[in-house]
Amino acid sequence: MSQPVVVYEPFKAGLPPMREYLRQLRHRRGFISEFARSELREQNFGSIFGQLWLVLNPLLLSGVYFLLIYVIGGTSDATRFGHLTSTLFLFYLIANSLTGGVKAITSGQRLILNTSFPRIMLPLSAVVVAIFRFIPTLVVALVIHAILGLPFSWQMLWAFPILLIAIVMSLGMAILISCVNVYFRDISSMLPYLTRSLLYLSPILFEAKKISSSIKQYEIVNPIFYLLDSWSRVMVHAEAPTAKGMLHATIFAFTIFIIGTYFFLSRERDFAVRL
Amino acid sequence: MISLSDFNHEHSRGSIAVSVQDLGLTYTTSIEKKPTLKARLKSLGRGKKHTRTVKALNAITLDVHYGTVLGIIGSNGAGKSSLMRVISGIVPPTKGRVEVYGSVSTLLALGVGFNPAMTGRENVYLGGLAAGMSQSEIDEKFEAIADFSELGEAIDAPMRTYSSGMFARLAFSVAAIVEPDILIVDEALSTGDAKFKEKSLNRMKELRTADRALILVSHALATIEDLCNEVIWLNQGQLMARGKPADVIAEYQKFMNVRKSASSDEDV
Numbered sequence: 199m200s201q202p203v204v205v206y207e208p209f210k211a212g213l214p215p216m217r218e219y220l221r222q223l224r225h226r227r228g229f230i231s232e233f234a235r236s237e238l239r240e241q242n243f244g245s246i247f248g249q250l251w252l253v254l255n256p257l258l259l260s261g262v263y264f265l266l267i268y269v270i271g272g273t274s275d276a277t278r279f280g281h282l283t284s285t286l287f288l289f290y291l292i293a294n295s296l297t298g299g300v301k302a303i304t305s306g307q308r309l310i311l312n313t314s315f316p317r318i319m320l321p322l323s324a325v326v327v328a329i330f331r332f333i334p335t336l337v338v339a340l341v342i343h344a345i346l347g348l349p350f351s352w353q354m355l356w357a358f359p360i361l362l363i364a365i366v367m368s369l370g371m372a373i374l375i376s377c378v379n380v381y382f383r384d385i386s387s388m389l390p391y392l393t394r395s396l397l398y399l400s401p402i403l404f405e406a407k408k409i410s411s412s413i414k415q416y417e418i419v420n421p422i423f424y425l426l427d428s429w430s431r432v433m434v435h436a437e438a439p440t441a442k443g444m445l446h447a448t449i450f451a452f453t454i455f456i457i458g459t460y461f462f463l464s465r466e467r468d469f470a471v472r473l
Numbered sequence: 474m475i476s477l478s479d480f481n482h483e484h485s486r487g488s489i490a491v492s493v494q495d496l497g498l499t500y501t502t503s504i505e506k507k508p509t510l511k512a513r514l515k516s517l518g519r520g521k522k523h524t525r526t527v528k529a530l531n532a533i534t535l536d537v538h539y540g541t542v543l544g545i546i547g548s549n550g551a552g553k554s555s556l557m558r559v560i561s562g563i564v565p566p567t568k569g570r571v572e573v574y575g576s577v578s579t580l581l582a583l584g585v586g587f588n589p590a591m592t593g594r595e596n597v598y599l600g601g602l603a604a605g606m607s608q609s610e611i612d613e614k615f616e617a618i619a620d621f622s623e624l625g626e627a628i629d630a631p632m633r634t635y636s637s638g639m640f641a642r643l644a645f646s647v648a649a650i651v652e653p654d655i656l657i658v659d660e661a662l663s664t665g666d667a668k669f670k671e672k673s674l675n676r677m678k679e680l681r682t683a684d685r686a687l688i689l690v691s692h693a694l695a696t697i698e699d700l701c702n703e704v705i706w707l708n709q710g711q712l713m714a715r716g717k718p719a720d721v722i723a724e725y726q727k728f729m730n731v732r733k734s735a736s737s738d739e740d741v
Contacts (some may be wrong), residue, residue: 206562206571214565222605229602236588236595305588312579314562315603381503382510470564471500471527 212464219463223316233323234330237298249334256287256335260342267403276346277434278405283342284433285402285426287335288361291328292368292422293393298324299372300379300386307473317466318459321376325369339433351436360428360439360447367421367451374458377465380472401426421450486540489574490655490686491560493537497568498530498555498710529555531710533569539654542677542687544701544718546694546725552710553690557659560688575654575686578604580644589633593624593643596632600647614650621676622646623669642669649676656680659690674700694722 242248260283268279302320303310310317343350379385397403399420406414406427417423425447428439484490501524505512513523530552537543545553558564560571561579588596597618601611619628622642627635635643648656658677677700680687691697697704697718704721706714713728714721 203575204562204573206559206565206573208567209565225605226602228608229599232598232602232608236591236599239595240590309600309603311563313600313603314579315605319603381508382513383507384509384511388510467565468500470558471502
């Protein structure tokens with residue numbers, strides 16, 4: 199008798215066989231890119247006006263906050279506007295990953311109930327969509343940086359490792375929240391409040407160095423505080439990030455990624471009977 | 474996890490397609506259809522149960538051979554769909570072992586249409602890629618799928634605009650055109666108009682070849698008797714009988730205390 203092509207047995211230690219899981223994930227990478235393309239097409243990003251919106255939307259957002267803080271608030275300086283724009287754009291990479299990820303599993307119900315595939319592809323695809331939406335904003339941030347006459351230096355190359363940390367964090371958060379939403383469906387309704395709170399508690403509308411040390415000591419629990427501070431130092435001030443900031447962001451990003459992925463993989467067998 | 478594009482074996486009649494050994498499936502699911510954190514917090518300290526444990530399958534052992542069309546019958550909650558999901562790798566077993574000796578295409582109740590906001594074309598591509606097919610394999614099959622579904626220009630309309638019949642037509646077309654080694658169809662012929670239902674049945678008959686195995690779950694006993702050369706009857710997660718279609722169906726009808734009638738024969 200020939201060898202079976204596939205064998206299904208009870209999972210050991212709560213996790214699927216990881217080597218086979220990763221092989222299947224790699225084999226289906228075409229799904230992730232096609233999903234991202236379809237999703238962006240659905241959001242009209244296939245048209246010229248849709249693509250223009252990718253740039254206009256973050257510009258309008260930073261315009262609103264500029265009006266609120268610097269015009270109505272009565273202070274105005276180019277560095278602070280550069281800081282606001284850059285950090286807001288990176289924040290939206292994380293926020294869009296969360297928004298796309300939260301319903302990744304529940305809205306993929308039909309596929310999950312009908313097809314065998316690594317479920318983690320769905321939140322991964324949501325993060326890829328968020329990255330595609332982030333790229334044009336990065337170009338806008340650099341143009342604003344040049345227009346405002348902010349400095350450029352080789353230290354700005356630190357942006358690449360910081361971006362990598364931000365993507366790992368976005369993946370971890372999207373994977374975790376997509377799984378939690380299967381068990382508590384109202385998480386998606388609470389998400390706007392969570393992201394809004396994160397926006398106000400992170401150094402976006404203010405610079406990290408401007409807050410008092412008594413408040414700053416609590417910021418250690420904010421996973422994106424030092425990530426955004428490092429991003430601002432690199433992208434706005436063209437300085438190297440602090441070692442503490444990079445360490446904090448890296449530890450948080452990988453901890454969330456590992457916990458989120460373990461939680462997801464150990465629960466994904468339940469999805470077909472929970473949806 | 475099965476990948477449709479991983480293999481394309483030749484199989485001889487009588488060789489094993491699926492081997493199910495002492496299979497058990499027990500799972501925990503929530504009592505509410507949409508569980509919420511709010512409901513959970515409100516009921517804290519009241520001792521209210523939020524989950525229930527379902528023993529869906531118990532000690533099922535069976536082999537499906539190539540050249541066989543296996544029908545699965547049983548009342549609602551008998552474990553038919555659970556068995557199909559375990560064989561397809563959608564839900565892992567909690568006991569026993571399932572060996573699959575070929576590529577599997579599944580058409581389980583809901584079919585394609587993963588994202589209603591996307592078009593039928595996009596959903597076919599996404600469904601195919603998720604199932605492990607390559608882009609070029611889907612390109613190759615797409616025209617045949619679109620033709621078989623008879624959706625015309627609607628294939629490029631968002632699937633939220635489709636009727637349940639249109640959904641069923643596209644879903645069946647995908648499952649039937651990809652020509653897998655093992656085709657699993659669960660209650661998928663119950664929607665769609667009479668003409669398409671007949672076309673689907675004819676396609677299923679075409680697929681009854683020596684190098685393919687078909688597993689068909691249906692409440693339509695006449696369809697089962699017409700298409701299948703072997704039938705199993707499940708009841709409360711246990712295998713009650715296995716054998717020739719007429720014999721097993723008669724036994725099932727006797728157990729259920731129903732006579733042969735139009736309502737028990739056809740999809741309603």
